[in-house]
Amino acid sequence: MSGAHGRRERPPAPEPLPAPTVDAHTHLDACGCEDAADVVAAMDRAAAVGVTRAVTIADDLAAARWAVQAAHWDERVTAAVALHPTRTAAVPEEWFAEIERLAGDPRVVAVGETGLDYYWDHSPPAAQQEWFRRHIDLAKRIGKPLMIHDRDAHEDVLRILREEGPPETVVFHCFSGDAAMARECAAAGYVLSFAGPVTFRNARDLQEAAVVVPEEQLLVETDAPFLTPHPHRGRANEPYCLPWTVRGLAALRGVTDERLATSARRNAERIFGLADVPPAAHPWTGGTDGARSA
Template sequence: MSEARGRRERPEPPEPLPAPTVDAHTHLDACGCETAADVVEVMDRAEAVGIARVVTIADDLAAARWVVRAAQWDERVTAAVALHPTRTATVTEDEFAEIERLAAAPRVVAVGETGLDYYWDHSPPQAQQKWFRRHIDLAKRLGKPLMIHDRDAHDDVLRILREEGAPETVVFHCFSGDAAMARECVDAGYLLSFAGPVTFRNAKPLQEAAAIVPDDHLLVETDAPFLTPHPHRGRANEPYCLPWTVRALAALRGVSDGEMAEITRLNAERVFGLDELPLAAVAETATAADARSS
């Protein structure tokens, strides 16, 4: 497997979880995966510590094409497809039409990640908001969850969801708000997914938010290869690193590691319909996919 470009060495694996769970948001291509064999290698490492499944996320058109193939290479992998808000400055209608086609694939379980990012200035707010609205419409038309990227844009993200009418299921990936925002999201019926930052020592507002989210609104993720959890912050992240975040959430919420793993697994299976996915497609297309990637 190719090492992720410019990433530091991976940490040693954590102690396996006492129950399996799901990484609700990762980027296997950015972790260095290119071929079916790469994906299997990453997933074997993850499964060895209790990560039974992952949702691998696209943030541009090339990644969207790749994640749809990757979800056919290994039954432990599903996909989400969208254009990241920082990629929206020059989107064409033809490009979005291809995103629409890819998002309809059977093993694509969400439209994402989409939303707003006011931290970076790669795309103007007007373009981000336009394409966020288009992704909201796409999720509603497909009947699939909407997976949101929200960085320094809480008010506008929530406003646009209200204006457009949110899809039935909305997931805030790598939730970054405080307890007040968490309550607002939960009241609206949204799910909150927590990543490595909830383990950071300087993340008290985020930890307070994680402590109050009802069990049925909670997911956990790596966002790998980014946001590696404490105590390995700054090193390369991968789905097998998720147990550190699961254990941090369990401690914050006063439950056992096994309970936390079970809660987040059941929520991911329900939200993304993981037990309803066609698995026959994996066996039928894996050989062809391998041929294309070699």
């Protein structure tokens, strides 16, 4: 996952936020991070602008192994593990068995990202739906939030959640619906996380959705290295870029940057149980043993 995305030019650092916040969804490996030193450097860049914690997300088995390692390299990083819907065309049972094992790590705070993606045709809808149901079951069994990827599949995602019965906590990462869907999700108790697209000039439906979400059900994220917010759309994204999304959301909702950053941080701490996450097992201190070993 690292490579081309990590080589794109990064924007200059934004003005620091007036209060700390949390990047609820990023892909540090795809940002070009390979080892512990890279993870620490990325989080140092983020902390310098007020992004003090991040959840790094897996989308396949190798990324899940790496994400758990990363969560043990830096206290500011926690992880989520799952098989992305576009990776579900042919899943050996032993892969999912290992995802289950990794999901039990105490520094894994969510099952994700899972869900449905009808934009790409990498996996047939039937396979995506089967594995989405299995991830829902896993999240319920281990008592961790479910982090959903929903692209061009709103109706089926909501239907399957109703049919299976949702876990206690459901997070729609990079929410992409309109205001009507946002209201439906909020009424169901789901959490909506907003990324760079909410700052795009042509995202009127999404911006209207962002306004109606209750404050206690809102998160912010980068989805880095993808979806870099305005005014740097198209350049490399990283957790340190989150302030642009925070400020865009705050302006839409008519609140201060400090209030938006603070509420998003408190929500992330509550939703992911960050206060209860045990210390990292292998924090990096500048040695040479932090190489990637997925």
